[in-house]
Amino acid sequence: MPPGAAEAQPQAASGAPARGLPPEAAERVLARLAGLAPSPVLRRRLEGAVPLLAALAPPPADAPLSLLDSPAWAALLDAVTVQETRLFRAASQITALADRLPSLPGAPRLLSAGCATGEEAWTLAVLAAVAGLPAEIVGIDLCRPALAAAAAGRFGTGPPDPMREVPPAYRSCFRPCGDWIEPLAPAPRFRRANLLDLPEDLGLFGAILCRNVLIYLLPQARAEVLRGLVDHLLPGGLLLLGPTDAPGPELPLRPEAGAPGTWRRK
Numbered sequence: 001m002p003p004g005a006a007e008a009q010p011q012a013a014s015g016a017p018a019r020g021l022p023p024e025a026a027e028r029v030l031a032r033l034a035g036l037a038p039s040p041v042l043r044r045r046l047e048g049a050v051p052l053l054a055a056l057a058p059p060p061a062d063a064p065l066s067l068l069d070s071p072a073w074a075a076l077l078d079a080v081t082v083q084e085t086r087l088f089r090a091a092s093q094i095t096a097l098a099d100r101l102p103s104l105p106g107a108p109r110l111l112s113a114g115c116a117t118g119e120e121a122w123t124l125a126v127l128a129a130v131a132g133l134p135a136e137i138v139g140i141d142l143c144r145p146a147l148a149a150a151a152a153g154r155f156g157t158g159p160p161d162p163m164r165e166v167p168p169a170y171r172s173c174f175r176p177c178g179d180w181i182e183p184l185a186p187a188p189r190f191r192r193a194n195l196l197d198l199p200e201d202l203g204l205f206g207a208i209l210c211r212n213v214l215i216y217l218l219p220q221a222r223a224e225v226l227r228g229l230v231d232h233l234l235p236g237g238l239l240l241l242g243p244t245d246a247p248g249p250e251l252p253l254r255p256e257a258g259a260p261g262t263w264r265r266k
């Protein structure tokens with residue numbers, strides 16, 4: 001049976017079909033429709049999401065990717081995705097991007113693909129503000145509570161200290177406000193989207209960051225996500241990936257000298 005295909009409902013003791021979806025069946029659906037790789041963390045989170053699984057029925061084998069927009073599947077994704085992120089995460093990669101920001105193609109448009117709670121997109125907003133560039137920054141993710149936190153544009157003072165990776169040159173771009181710190185930069189735009197099913201109106205970007213996201217995906221989904229993102233990258237634009245990611249040789253990308261984990265679109 002292909003991953004995520006409809007399968008027989010589990011039988012309750014009465015012989016009637018039990019309500020809901022078992023964790024292993026939900027895992028197969030999330031693999032096919034969101035590309036999520038089975039893992040102990042995902043399985044644990046699914047096993048802890050009993051009431052959410054109870055609201056789901058096995059989808060047909062050919063269910064479209066848009067199934068994940070339905071309230072019950074969206075709620076399950078909210079509960080099982082992993083949102084670990086930080087301001088200026090991998091700061092040397094970010095500062096290498098800052099050096100190249102003024103020469104990016106097009107009016108600067110920057111995408112944080114898999115933005116979680118927004119630290120990466122707000123990092124980009126601060127970079128653009130310091131460079132004096134009126135950039136448009138977009139963050140996309142599947143997790144709605146993370147997107148709501150991202151849009152709020154403030155970060156808890158910790159511990160851990162949310163400023164711990166912010167280089168000295170950018171520290172004055174954040175102001176303390178009670179138990180929060182707020183970036184002093186125009187707000188990015190955040191929207192819910194599946195990286196396997198990018199919105200048609202997403203547009204083209206001078207730089208796309210997809211860091212620490214592909215590690216959660218199956219190999220085939222990683223390749224598909226990268227193909228889709230490269231289609232949204234302007235020629236001469238930059239793609240920034242996580243430390244263990246590498247795009248396939250079939251993609252029109254070459255490594256960017258002096259910028260870790262960064263490729264330039266040919």
Ligand SMILES: C[S@@+](CC[C@H](N)C(=O)[O-])C[C@H]1O[C@@H](n2cnc3c(N)ncnc32)[C@H](O)[C@@H]1O
Binds near residue numbers: 114
């Ligand atoms: C660990 S966070 C990475 C955050 C940030 N990019 C960083 O490097 O700090 C991974 C994010 O990818 C999102 N994600 C995973 N699969 C996705 C998919 N198919 N479509 C959209 N977002 C996805 C998760 O919801 C999560 O917020």
